[in-house]
Amino acid sequence: MLPAGQRASGEWIDDTLRARAEEKGLLPRTPLAGQFPRQRVEVVRAADPTAEVNRLFRLRGWTDGLPIVPPTLGRIDAMIGGGALDRHAVLGEMEPLGGVASVEKIAASAVMAGCQPDHFPVVLASIQAILEPEFNLRGVQTTDENVAPLLIVNGPAARRLGINAGWGALGPGWTANAAIGRAVRLVMNNVGGGWPGAVSFAGLGQPGRYSLCLAEREDDTPWPPLHVELGYRPEQSTVTVMRAETVINVTGGLEELASVIGSAASLFGMLWSGKATVILSPFTARRLASEGRTRADVRRELYARGRLPAETWRRSWIHATVRASDWPDWVRAAAESGSIPAVREPDDLTLVVAGADLPIPQHVYCPSWGHPPSRVTREIVAPYPGAPRG
Amino acid sequence: MPTASLVCEGFRGQAATTAAGLGLPGLPTALVPGHVDVQTVDELRQNVAAVTVDAVIKNLTETIARAGHAVAEPAPADIVFEGDFDEVNRFFYENDWSDGLPIVPPTPERVASFLRWSDRPGETELGVLLPDQRRATVWNVAVNGVMAGCRPEYMPILIALVEAMADPRYGVEHSGNTPGAETLIILNGPLIKELGFNFEQGALRDGVHANTTIGRFWRLYLRNVAGFLHHRTDKGTFGNTWRVVLAENEDALRRIGWSTIAQDEGVSDANAVTISRFTGGGVIASVFGNTPDSMLPYLADSIVRKVGWELMFTVGMGAGSQRPLLLLSPILAETLAKAGLDKAALKQRLFELCRIPAWQFERYVGAWTNLVPGRPTLHALAKDGVIPPVFAESDDPERLVPIVCRAEDLMVAVSGDPLRTNAYAFAHNGILGFPTTKPIRLPAEWSRMLREARSQ
Numbered sequence: 001m002l003p004a005g006q007r008a009s010g011e012w013i014d015d016t017l018r019a020r021a022e023e024k025g026l027l028p029r030t031p032l033a034g035q036f037p038r039q040r041v042e043v044v045r046a047a048d049p050t051a052e053v054n055r056l057f058r059l060r061g062w063t064d065g066l067p068i069v070p071p072t073l074g075r076i077d078a079m080i081g082g083g084a085l086d087r088h089a090v091l092g093e094m095e096p097l098g099g100v101a102s103v104e105k106i107a108a109s110a111v112m113a114g115c116q117p118d119h120f121p122v123v124l125a126s127i128q129a130i131l132e133p134e135f136n137l138r139g140v141q142t143t144d145e146n147v148a149p150l151l152i153v154n155g156p157a158a159r160r161l162g163i164n165a166g167w168g169a170l171g172p173g174w175t176a177n178a179a180i181g182r183a184v185r186l187v188m189n190n191v192g193g194g195w196p197g198a199v200s201f202a203g204l205g206q207p208g209r210y211s212l213c214l215a216e217r218e219d220d221t222p223w224p225p226l227h228v229e230l231g232y233r234p235e236q237s238t239v240t241v242m243r244a245e246t247v248i249n250v251t252g253g254l255e256e257l258a259s260v261i262g263s264a265a266s267l268f269g270m271l272w273s274g275k276a277t278v279i280l281s282p283f284t285a286r287r288l289a290s291e292g293r294t295r296a297d298v299r300r301e302l303y304a305r306g307r308l309p310a311e312t313w314r315r316s317w318i319h320a321t322v323r324a325s326d327w328p329d330w331v332r333a334a335a336e337s338g339s340i341p342a343v344r345e346p347d348d349l350t351l352v353v354a355g356a357d358l359p360i361p362q363h364v365y366c367p368s369w370g371h372p373p374s375r376v377t378r379e380i381v382a383p384y385p386g387a388p389r390g
Numbered sequence: 391m392p393t394a395s396l397v398c399e400g401f402r403g404q405a406a407t408t409a410a411g412l413g414l415p416g417l418p419t420a421l422v423p424g425h426v427d428v429q430t431v432d433e434l435r436q437n438v439a440a441v442t443v444d445a446v447i448k449n450l451t452e453t454i455a456r457a458g459h460a461v462a463e464p465a466p467a468d469i470v471f472e473g474d475f476d477e478v479n480r481f482f483y484e485n486d487w488s489d490g491l492p493i494v495p496p497t498p499e500r501v502a503s504f505l506r507w508s509d510r511p512g513e514t515e516l517g518v519l520l521p522d523q524r525r526a527t528v529w530n531v532a533v534n535g536v537m538a539g540c541r542p543e544y545m546p547i548l549i550a551l552v553e554a555m556a557d558p559r560y561g562v563e564h565s566g567n568t569p570g571a572e573t574l575i576i577l578n579g580p581l582i583k584e585l586g587f588n589f590e591q592g593a594l595r596d597g598v599h600a601n602t603t604i605g606r607f608w609r610l611y612l613r614n615v616a617g618f619l620h621h622r623t624d625k626g627t628f629g630n631t632w633r634v635v636l637a638e639n640e641d642a643l644r645r646i647g648w649s650t651i652a653q654d655e656g657v658s659d660a661n662a663v664t665i666s667r668f669t670g671g672g673v674i675a676s677v678f679g680n681t682p683d684s685m686l687p688y689l690a691d692s693i694v695r696k697v698g699w700e701l702m703f704t705v706g707m708g709a710g711s712q713r714p715l716l717l718l719s720p721i722l723a724e725t726l727a728k729a730g731l732d733k734a735a736l737k738q739r740l741f742e743l744c745r746i747p748a749w750q751f752e753r754y755v756g757a758w759t760n761l762v763p764g765r766p767t768l769h770a771l772a773k774d775g776v777i778p779p780v781f782a783e784s785d786d787p788e789r790l791v792p793i794v795c796r797a798e799d800l801m802v803a804v805s806g807d808p809l810r811t812n813a814y815a816f817a818h819n820g821i822l823g824f825p826t827t828k829p830i831r832l833p834a835e836w837s838r839m840l841r842e843a844r845s846q
Contacts, residue, residue, distance in 0.1 A: 001484075009413070010522060010617075015462065016410045038462050041484040043471065073484060088621035096408050138408065201400075321427040 001041050001071050003062050003108040005099020005191035012038060013097035013193045017061060020198040030061035030195075041073065057112070062190050064182065064210055068112035079107040082117025083124050084381045091124070092131035095138035097193030101127060109186035114179040118161055121382045122176075122239055123183045126151050129241040129376040130184065139370050140243060141194035144201040145268060147369035149188075150244035150277060151181055151213040152352050154227035155237030157380045158215035165215035167356045170247065170364070181211025206246055214354055220282040221353040222289030229295060230377050237380040242277045242350055244366035245269065253284060254301060257363050261306030265342040266367035267318045270308075270331050274368030275348045275375045278302060281361035285353045295351055303346040307339035342367070350375055394449035395419045396442060398426060418452075420445035466512065466529045467498065482537075486619055489609055493537040504532035507545035509833045516549065517556025520563035522617025526552050530615055537614075538607035543585060543843055544600065547663060548607055550830040551575065554665045555611070557826045564667075564822035566618045569699075570626025571669040571819040573608060574715070575635045576803060578652040579661030581830065584840060587637035591807040594814070596634050605634040630670075639805050642720035646727035651803050652827050654733065659829035666713060666801075667823020669700055671816035677722055678811070682729050682739060689716060689813055690743030693800075696817040697793050699761060701754045703820020705777050706762040710795040711820040716740070720808040733802055741797035745790035748781075801825065 005013040018034035021027050036042065036056070046052035053070040057063050069075065080087045080103060087104045094101045103124070110123050130137050130149055140147050153163050164174040172178065194200045202209075218225040227238040245268075250260045257278065269276060280298070288298055313319055313335060324332070334340040343349055355362055368374075397405040397419045409417035423437045464470050471481050478495040482488040494500065505512050505528065512529035519526050528549060535548045555562050565573075582589055588598035596602045609632040618624045638650055652662035674692040679685040693714050703712035718726075726736060748768050756765035768791055772782030781791050794800060806812065833839065 007413075012462070013410075016406075016415075020406070034462075037464070037470065039470075039485040041481065043473070043477075043481060097410060098413070142408065 001073060001076055001104070001108050002036060002039070003057075003071060003105065003112060003186070003190040004036065004060075005094065005097060005105070005193060007098045008093060008100055013099045013191075014061070016097055017193055017195055017198060021061070021195065024198050026195075026197050029197075030059060032056065032059035033061045036060055044070075061195055062186075063112070064185060064189065066210075068186075069114055071108040071111040075111045076104065076107045078117050079110050079115065079120050080104065082120035082383070083107075084121060084383045085124060091127055094131065094187070094192035096141050096199060099191035099193060101131065101187065101191050105191050106183075106187050109190055110179075110183040113183035113186050114175065115183050116175070116179070119176055119180050119183070121237075121380045122151075122153060122157065122161065122163075122180050123187075125239045125378040125380045126180070126184050126241060127187055129239060129378045130188070132374075132376045134372060134374045135241065135243070135376050136370060136372065136374065137188075137192065141188060141192055141200055143370060144203055145245060145369050146202045146204055146206045146209075147243050147245050148206055148208040148212050149181075149184060150208070150242040150247075150366055151184065152226065152240040152242065152277075152350075153180075153213070153215040153237070153380070154218065154225050154240065155232070155380070156235060157237030157382065158218070163213070163215040165217035165354045169214040169354050170212070177213045177215075178211050181213035184213075185209060185211065208244060208247055212244060212247070214279075214352075216352050217282050217354045220286070220357060222286050223295040223353075226350070226352055227377065232377070232379065237382075238377050239380055240350070240375065240377040242275065242366065243369050243374055244277060245369040246367065248365045248367075250363045250365055251360060253361065254288070254298070255305075257365065258302050258305035260365050261302055261342045262308050262339075264365060264367055265306075265308045265340070266369060267313070267316055268370060269342070269368040270313075270340065271318070271322065271327060272368075272371040273328050273330070273344045273348070273373050274370065275350060275373050276343055276368045277350045277352065277364075277366040279352045279354050279364035279366075281355050281363050282353055282357045283359055283361040284363065296346070299346040299349045299351055302349055302351075303341050303343065306342050307334075308342070310335040310338050310340060313340055344373075348373065392450040393418060394446040396422055396446075398422045399424055418449035420449055463524075466527070466533075469498075487614055488537070489606070489613065491606075493610075494539050496533045496536040500536045501529070501532045504535055504540075504542045504545050505529070507542050507833060507839065508549060509831075510549075516552050519556055519616040521566070521623050522615070524615050524617060526556050526611075526615055531611070534610045534614055535607055538610050539599075539603045540607055541585075541599070541603075541843075543840060544604055544607075546661075546830050546832050546836075547577070547581065547585075547604060550663045550828045551604070551608060551665065552611060552615075554663060554826045554828040555608075555616070557828070559824055560665060560667075560826040561822055561824060562612070562616055564819075565612055565616065566624040566626060567822055568625050568627050569669055569819065570629035571667045571823060572630050572633055573665050573667050573823065574633050574816065575605065575608060576651045576664040576666070577635050577637045577662075578640065578650040578664070579659075579830065581661045582637040582640065587635065589637035589639045589805050593636055593805040594634060598634075601634040601637065605632050608632055636717070636803065636805055638803055639720050639808065642723060642804050642808065646724055648723065648727065648733050648804065651801065654798075654801065655825055655827040657827040657829055661830035661832070662827050663830060664825060664827040665823075666715065666825040667819040668715065668816040669819050671696060671715075671814055674813040674815055676811060677813055680725060682726055682731055682736075685722070685726065686739055686743055689815075690740050692813070693740065693744050693815045694746060694793060696815045698754050698817075699759050700817045700820065701751055701793060702759070702761040703818065703822075704794055705751075705768065705771055705781070706755055708821025708824075709777055710799065711824055712794050713799050713801055713818045713820070713825050714744075714794065715801040715803060715816040715818065717803050717805060717814040717816070719806040719810055719812055720804055722811055722813055723804045734797075736802060737797040737800045740800055740802075741792055741794065744793050744800070746793065747787065748789050748791045749787040751791050751793075752787075 014034040091101045163176040514528045516526040587600045755762040768781040
């Protein structure tokens with residue numbers, strides 16, 4: 001099945017993409033852009049059909065550059081069977097080119113990404129999340145910044161699917177983490193049309209644009225898990241999607257973390273009051289909890305201590321180009337006091353516990369990008385037990 | 391409305407992309423050279439004065455070049471697939487080009503054999519069909535005719551059907567509406583016998599080649615050319631299967647001196663098709679009696695029972711467009727004719743009998759469905775001149791009112807088992823599938839070609 005996006009009015013987004021790629025001199029990357037039969041299904045006959053599908057899809061601009069699993073009808077049916085939605089259900093029109101994100105089209109990219117049918121409910125919930133207006137997918141897809149969706153999975157589904165929350169959770173080696181995040185990226189590419197360089201103007205991009213997906217290490221978290229904090233029940237499964245401008249490793253304790261949050265604060269994040277993400281090591285979380293501190297206490301502490309000196313802000317390039325009145329009140333007020341927190345209020349730090357349980361603890365800070373402030377959580381809905389598959 | 395969108399030089403591609411994504415391809419933009427973030431106020435002023443202002447004026451004053459509907463599709467003669475019968479069928483089905491039954495592969499040879507049965511070349515445009523705005527051509531009529539399993543000599547009928555489908559009076563764009571009504575094709579003329587249509591026992595049942603395959607063609611054409619697809623453009627809540635072609639029993643009509651449906655609709659050509667969209671229908675079994683007085687109350691009662699919310703087409707949307715159809719078996723038509731009723735007199739009698747209390751009528755289109763905005767009374771509508779005075783002979787809610795505006799809005803056709811006293815009543819979809827009749831144009835060499843085809 002063809003993974004390419006089609007607008008509700010029938011146009012294939014690839015015609016626009018070809019024009020953009022041509023203007024940008026990017027046709028050598030996708031010389032076959034827009035050149036495919038305009039139909040749901042195509043038959044590829046070759047001595048090595050998998051290789052031929054890979055060649056065609058790559059040259060048509062439908063991959064992330066890595067080999068894909070050919071989205072055959074059988075595989076797509078199985079993938080759809082892994083979710084709880086009808087194949088014709090439409091989750092929305094995907095920015096910026098407005099391809100219709102039907103369950104079937106999403107399944108095509110999920111197959112290509114290497115997902116198993118069990119992963120599909122997480123992919124669907126993630127796509128629902130990034131289609132929320134609050135997420136501003138048009139901005140995410142077209143900005144010259146390097147933002148990527150960060151998927152944080154909570155609840156029993158994370159454990160059942162083996163979504164890694166521990167050793168190397170943001171690194172290679174974990175099928176669910178790799179495939180689910182990759183599926184979301186391929187849908188953004190194929191249905192939304194966020195082709196690098198042609199539509200997406202991200203200056204450098206980031207490795208997180210291949211996949212950025214992990215689970216919270218709930219069993220080793222001393223506090224109620226993130227989704228419970230956000231109002232879900234423990235037995236529910238959710239995906240929380242953040243906009244991550246980049247992923248910064250911090251080794252040490254809360255002091256080091258606060259220092260990085262202060263110095264690595266995204267000025268765009270401040271300008272738009274963005275919501276940032278902190279991934280805290282289980283070791284540190286346990287220690288803080290044993291001292292009687294709650295998740296909220298930790299957020300407040302990071303908020304209080306992770307500050308950008310007002311002088312640094314005043315000397316920044318963006319300060320010179322943005323009118324003083326464009327900065328939100330909280331930034332201007334904080335600047336008066338000498339330093340600016342990374343976010344508007346402590347709650348705008350999303351705090352997740354994950355990673356290896358090392359005595360030399362490692363954390364991550366993900367500054368935010370863009371407008372409006374965004375943290376979207378969607379429940380992962382699996383088919384009812386015993387539902388027919390495929 | 392004329393607009394101008396200011397775009398910095400580096401963002402022109404994004405602007406064009408986003409405009410297309412927002413459904414505004416070709417949105418006029420005015421260039422701002424460089425990027426405003428790195429320009430001094432003087433530089434910016436200079437750039438805007440030198441370049442942007444002119445562009446804004448052009449944007450606001452020149453005609454916008456609207457990009458057309460850019461859906462690339464195979465050219466008519468393209469080979470879209472090569473494979474065996476099963477492969478072709480799987481491929482067509484998976485691409486939404488088939489109704490789920492096996493199709494006959496539309497090979498170039500088969501399509502050419504169909505095209506021979508029209509004097510008009512394949513590229514002749516018969517109209518443009520909503521919702522896909524695709525051109526209806528003699529060529530794609532042939533392709534869908536092949537797929538439906540038609541014989542080449544059905545081409546003149548298929549072309550007339552598509553001409554009717556493309557007639558704005560019919561309203562093909564409503565074919566996906568939620569009540570999911572289905573079209574009935576009624577055929578008149580010598581072609582009924584020349585091509586072997588069934589017009590007797592089982593007239594509305596599949597099983598006779600011409601009636602069945604042409605009925606299937608109608609649905610395939612709605613799918614493949616107009617563009618009505620399940621879960622997308624089709625919103626029929628339930629829908630039902632396509633109907634086979636209804637051929638009138640013209641021998642019976644001639645015997646009793648009644649006009650055909652096509653003649654009733656004002657087309658006197660020898661051969662004609664009439665299409666009309668009906669929301670549903672049902673058989674009227676065992677009509678007992680030998681006089682109009684004994685037979686008509688039952689027939690009228692059955693017509694009334696088929697019509698409920700459809701009364702909105704009598705007084706609401708497209709007021710006066712409700713056209714119920716009564717299908718009589720020949721023996722019933724002959725019995726009524728023997729008593730001296732011609733078609734016009736029959737319709738007048740039915741018009742007087744097909745009546746319900748005003749309060750009940752108002753409930754169907756008002757309290758129960760909210761289909762007529764503001765729920766006006768029939769009395770008020772008639773006083774305002776929206777519907778005929780017959781609806782307001784008094785303001786007594788118990789008074790009887792008709793279900794159509796005029797006697798001639800009722801349609802009567804004759805077909806089915808000649809000697810069984812059954813009838814069939816159809817409720818109509820009004821303006822969302824209005825009766826449309828088209829003459830069937832035969833190729834100049836029709837008789838010779840048909841003779842040769844039969845001798846093969």
